[in-house]
Amino acid sequence: MLLVLCPNCGPRNSTDLRYGGESHARPDPNTASPAEWRAYLYLRDNPAGWLRENWYCASGCRRWFSIERNTATNEFRDPPLPGDKRGGAA
Amino acid sequence: MAGLAGRLRKRPPKYSAAALAWKGLRGQSWPRVWRDCDLQRSYDAVVIGGGVHGLATAYYLARNHGMTNVAVLDKAYLGSGGSGRNTAIVRSNYLTPEGVAFYDRSVHLYEQMAVELNINVMFSQRGHLTLAHSDASLRTMHWRAEVNKLGGVNSSVIGPDEIKKECPSLDTSDHPRYPIHGALYHPPGGVVRHDAVVWGYARAADHMGVEMHQKTEVTDILCEGGDGPDGKGAGGRVTGVRTNRGDISSPIVINCTAGWASLISTMAGVRLPITTHPLQAAVTEPVKMFLPTVVVSGSLHVYVSQTDRGELVFGASVDPYANYSVRGSLEFTEGLAGHVLELMPGVSRMRILRQWSGLCDMTPDYSPVMGFTPVDGFLVDVGWGTYGFKAAPVSGEQMAEAAATGRTPKLIEAFALSRFDNGELVGEKGAASVGH
Numbered sequence: 435m436l437l438v439l440c441p442n443c444g445p446r447n448s449t450d451l452r453y454g455g456e457s458h459a460r461p462d463p464n465t466a467s468p469a470e471w472r473a474y475l476y477l478r479d480n481p482a483g484w485l486r487e488n489w490y491c492a493s494g495c496r497r498w499f500s501i502e503r504n505t506a507t508n509e510f511r512d513p514p515l516p517g518d519k520r521g522g523a524a
Numbered sequence: 525m526a527g528l529a530g531r532l533r534k535r536p537p538k539y540s541a542a543a544l545a546w547k548g549l550r551g552q553s554w555p556r557v558w559r560d561c562d563l564q565r566s567y568d569a570v571v572i573g574g575g576v577h578g579l580a581t582a583y584y585l586a587r588n589h590g591m592t593n594v595a596v597l598d599k600a601y602l603g604s605g606g607s608g609r610n611t612a613i614v615r616s617n618y619l620t621p622e623g624v625a626f627y628d629r630s631v632h633l634y635e636q637m638a639v640e641l642n643i644n645v646m647f648s649q650r651g652h653l654t655l656a657h658s659d660a661s662l663r664t665m666h667w668r669a670e671v672n673k674l675g676g677v678n679s680s681v682i683g684p685d686e687i688k689k690e691c692p693s694l695d696t697s698d699h700p701r702y703p704i705h706g707a708l709y710h711p712p713g714g715v716v717r718h719d720a721v722v723w724g725y726a727r728a729a730d731h732m733g734v735e736m737h738q739k740t741e742v743t744d745i746l747c748e749g750g751d752g753p754d755g756k757g758a759g760g761r762v763t764g765v766r767t768n769r770g771d772i773s774s775p776i777v778i779n780c781t782a783g784w785a786s787l788i789s790t791m792a793g794v795r796l797p798i799t800t801h802p803l804q805a806a807v808t809e810p811v812k813m814f815l816p817t818v819v820v821s822g823s824l825h826v827y828v829s830q831t832d833r834g835e836l837v838f839g840a841s842v843d844p845y846a847n848y849s850v851r852g853s854l855e856f857t858e859g860l861a862g863h864v865l866e867l868m869p870g871v872s873r874m875r876i877l878r879q880w881s882g883l884c885d886m887t888p889d890y891s892p893v894m895g896f897t898p899v900d901g902f903l904v905d906v907g908w909g910t911y912g913f914k915a916a917p918v919s920g921e922q923m924a925e926a927a928a929t930g931r932t933p934k935l936i937e938a939f940a941l942s943r944f945d946n947g948e949l950v951g952e953k954g955a956a957s958v959g960h
Contacts, residue, residue: 435853436845449855453845455799469945476797476888476944480786482848505800506848 439501439513443494454488456480457500482506538642557723558730563737563769567595569776569927570765572742572788574598575607576718576913577905578780579725580920581927582734588921589928592733595774597767599741603722606782609882610913611805611827611839613818615652615713617672617679619664619955622938623891624675626918629935631712633917641724645716646832651817652713653691655867657702661823664954665708672710679710691817693868700866702823713818715829718913725920741768745777745791747899756793758898776927778903783848783883785906792902797888797944801842802849802881803910804856808874810834815868822956824863836874838864842884842910850881884909889949890956894923894939895932903927904941910956 436448456478461470479485488500502512537543547554569585571578574596585591598604614634616627638645656662665681672679684696687707696704726736742765750760764773779788786798815830825841840860843853857879865872886909887893893907905923908915922936932940938950 435855448845455846472945473795477795478786478797478799479790479795480799480846482784482787482800485846487846505846508847508849 436508438489439510440489440491440494440497441499441514441516442497443491446491446494450491450493452490452492454490454498457486457488484511539644557727558736561735561737563740563767563772564595564735565771566764566773567735568593568774569778570594570772570774571596571778571780572765573605573780573782573784574602574726574736574738575605575780575782576603576721576725576916577607577782577908577919577923578778579722579729579736580916581778581780581905581923582736582920583725583729583732584921584924585928586729586732586734589924591924591928594729594734595772596729596734596736597740597742597765598736598738601738602726602736603719606882606884606908606912607718607722607916609805609880610718611829611837612715612718612913613652613713613820613827613829614647614716614914615710615818616677616914617652617654617668617708617710617713617955619668619671619952620891620938620950621671621675622950623952623955624672624677626935626939627915628675628677629921630915630918633921634716637716637721637724637917641728643720643724643727645720645724647714647716648832649712649714650829651690652710653687653817653819654708654710655687655694655704655819655821655823656706656708657704657821657823659705662706665706668708668955677710678712679708681706682709691815691819693814693870694819695867695869702866704867715818715831716913721913721916737769742766742788742791743768745788745902746771746773747792747902750793750899752793756791756899758793760793761900762792762902776901776903778905778923778927780905780923782885782906782908782912785885785904789897789902789904789906792897792899794897794899794902794904794941796893796904796906796941798885798893798907799846800848801845801884801886802847803840803842803884804852804860804879804881805837805839806857806860806876806879807831807838808836808871809877811836811874814870819867821863821867824866826860826863826867828864828867835877836864836871839910842886843881848883850883852879852881888944890952891950892919892939893941894919894936895926895941897941911952 744766748755750757818829820827887907
């Protein structure tokens, strides 16, 4: 079980949250090329190491936030502060 | 470098009951099954990953296309990844016509495998039940059954009474929280001894001159002419691989890894639509045979079969977050056991002996990524999610054809990496063994 550090609710069991995958900036729909959309929609870095990712605090504050996690060791770092608007957009 | 004649070995004695008796009575030991070779500086093709997919690819390169100057590289030992961690289930009752044709070919190759590779792979086509606990999943079962029948695959929807007849230990009453409404019954489905498949392909490939290098980790892929740094990336071509034992030049490099597919492909400047999740499985103590079929429940996230030794093997769905660590978690095993008990209350006193996990490369549409990439000479056979083992023979056959001829075979056209450019996804989530 992972303990995920929610900026509003503090450490919560990962079963209280929903995983939102890698955090990438959304391209501008007015200017993005099809290749950029494809990369945004489907392609992933999937590193074995530090990764900025999104979580949704489904059973707590019901906010999206982004945090860095090491996918090999499951350590967390750089949690956002409450009110931080980074969630989902990196 | 040794010539072709030097690479072909005298065929060692075949495995048979007579050979077993003869060697047993004379107290002889069996010879090593495959060679340890010195790493050459150059090969006609390099396969990264010594699991069932990589070994099958190398075997078919040699058998069907005469390419024997091939090296299979693995950073650990053969079959150390998903090949030895899967739950050994083989079936072809998929949801899309492309998937059904592909996996049906795989089941046929598994049926011939014991004779072709001269090894007992213990393929037991004991039947495969996919349970439906809701009207919605029963509808998907009917859909799958019709697609299967069109593809010539034996598959049909049966009701609780017939389920009880096939598998008496299942609770088909209306007492459980999620009662069983029906099931997709697939008689050709079953289980195979997965280690024997690894050893069989390795032995057969070795006989034909393919070299297998264990503890040989690929640290970089060498490219030229691409649009990225060091000549990597789209438009370039592959020239070889860098390993912890030195550089190897090769015009063809095939990525047959699972779990590390993204990391290997990134070395060639190719990004993949893959996230890596561990899948946890467990095995109980052995008891007498009581479970005649493979039982899968998508709604309860569990699949279970009984081995020939009598142990129950359970698999679950993948962990909900991307992860490269294969540590298990108690709550997952506990949940898994609870789901099995809901299906079969009679096994409540059985104890779990072992738990393990393996890495699954999940794609957005639950279909693999196979064939050519924007880097010339760099092929991928990746994204095998939770269904890689059952596809190993056909993947090897088709990837070998792609690598040797330079053209994508018809059977795997639908699984090309370019499908994500064209929006032609092959949605198999409804037929993935458990809802993820």
